[in-house]
Amino acid sequence: MKYETVIGLEIHAQLLTRTKLFCRCSTGFGQKPNTLTCPICLGLPGTLPVINQEAVKMAIKLALALKARINLKSLFSRKNYFYPDLPKGYQITQYHLPIAEDGQLLLEVNGQKKVVGIERINLEEDAGKSIHDGMPDSAKKTYLDFNRCGVPLLEIVGRPDLRSPEEGVEFVQNLRTLLQYLEICDGNMEEGNLRCDANLSVRPFGSQQFGTKTEVKNLNSFRFLAKALEYEASRQIELLEKGEKIIQETRGWDSSENRTIPQRSKEEAHDYRYFPEPDLPPLVISADWIKEVAAELPELPQEKIERFVRQYKLPDYDARVLTTSRQLADYFEATAKASKNPKQASNWIMREVRQYLKENNLTISQLPVAAESLAELIRLIGDRVITMTIAKEKVFPQMLTTRKSAKEIIEEQGLKPIADDQALTQMIDEILNLNPEPVKQYLEGKTQVLGFLLGLVMKASQGKANPQKARSLLQEALDRMSKK
DSSP states (O other): OOEEEEEEEEEEEEOOOSBOSSSSOBOOSSOOTTOSOOTTTTTOTTOOOOOOHHHHHHHHHHHHHTTOEEOSEEOOEEEEOOOTTOTTSEEEEOOSSOSEEEEEEEEEETTEEEEEEEEEEEEEEOOOEEEOSSSTTTTTOOEEEOTTTTOEEEEEEEOSOBOSHHHHHHHHHHHHHHHHHHTSOOOOTTTTSEEEEEEEEEEETTOOSOOOOEEEEEEOSHHHHHHHHHHHHHHHHHHHHTTOOOOOEEEEEETTTTEEEEEEEOOOGGGGTOEEOTTSOOEEOOHHHHHHHHHHOOOOHHHHHHHHHHHHOOOHHHHHHHTSSHHHHHHHHHHHHHHTOHHHHHHHIIIIIHHHHHHHTOOGGGOSSOHHHHHHHHHHHHTTSSOHHHIIIIIHHHHHHHOOOHHHHHHHHTOOOOOOHHHHHHHHHHHHHHOHHHHHHHHTTOTTHHHHHHHHHHHHTTTOSOHHHHHHHHHHHHHHHHHO
């Protein structure tokens, strides 16, 4: 605890445009290698790039959502480096004057809210992909797929305001949710549509001086991000404790060994020899266009959280869980309005629905039960047509597998509760006669066995007994026995 961790994250988000940033080639994923290319995205001599207007609009959307300052005039630059998967020998990006600067993102970690600064938002093109394994001669050759060359990216550069791996993960999760709400990036980390680079250093607590930083590249899952940040902080602290120096370098995450490994010395800006892109004029954005885009923005996650708490009287925790995706929030609202019971709608979605989605690796749009069907089930419970036990253990599982309505399943299976007090009392008497030992314990003052006996009643009734009614009648039966 002598040291403080300082983290700044850079996120690369692939935009959901149909075509690439500077040409008409498709941005489709999973196509045959090197089939989505043209002379422009391959950088052949004599070609000229033309900016994709939709990509610029998406950048404006994110800038507005992050409360960033949008530059009415921004510039493209060439970032020069030589990698086999970069056919031009340079990347068109923004450096001296990006499309937006000075934004912010709100986090909440362990109940504590924190505003993290966004230094800049750059609009840039992606590189291709080097394939190092999976081929018959991978031991000798690297294969190149240029389909991804020229795909539009937003580079979101966070300020070094993060102080723990937990804050780092929360930052990426919140930004991913925001991108999905805006419908400008699908956030799929496995396919590389959202990639994260982490800059990390450590310093003694109380120091205002930044330590020597390392950069961990291409972290493609929240779990790997957390592990990499934890490992790298520990590694740097261990070096300082030994009196050794930290080398400024780029490192990669080895998931098989759970450690970061050195890749190359860390480049500085001058290493890339940035200069203005000669084939593109300045990008000029009008104030009127910004207003038009702002008018199209959806309700953003933080706004939705606050409204759910205010309108539906939900706890803050519930609201945050239900707004983790726009589709989940919409499903909740439809269920809450149709059932007229927002808290029960929240409970069902947070537990049973999300558990089913997780176990089956599905999204809310793939759930077999429509919001109106779940609302009907909630109303039937509220009207005491069925018990909560029957709803959870029998009706809802069958709704998932058969797609039938709750009413249909209840009628077909005969799942209505036992409404006859006499029949329930007779069942209770039989259970008490079959279990003399716990009855004796209860009569001797061990009243905690009441729960055990109630469990037997509920089991015998197959969940059809109303728990409150069953408890009341059980208590009356035991009281009669105690008077004898």
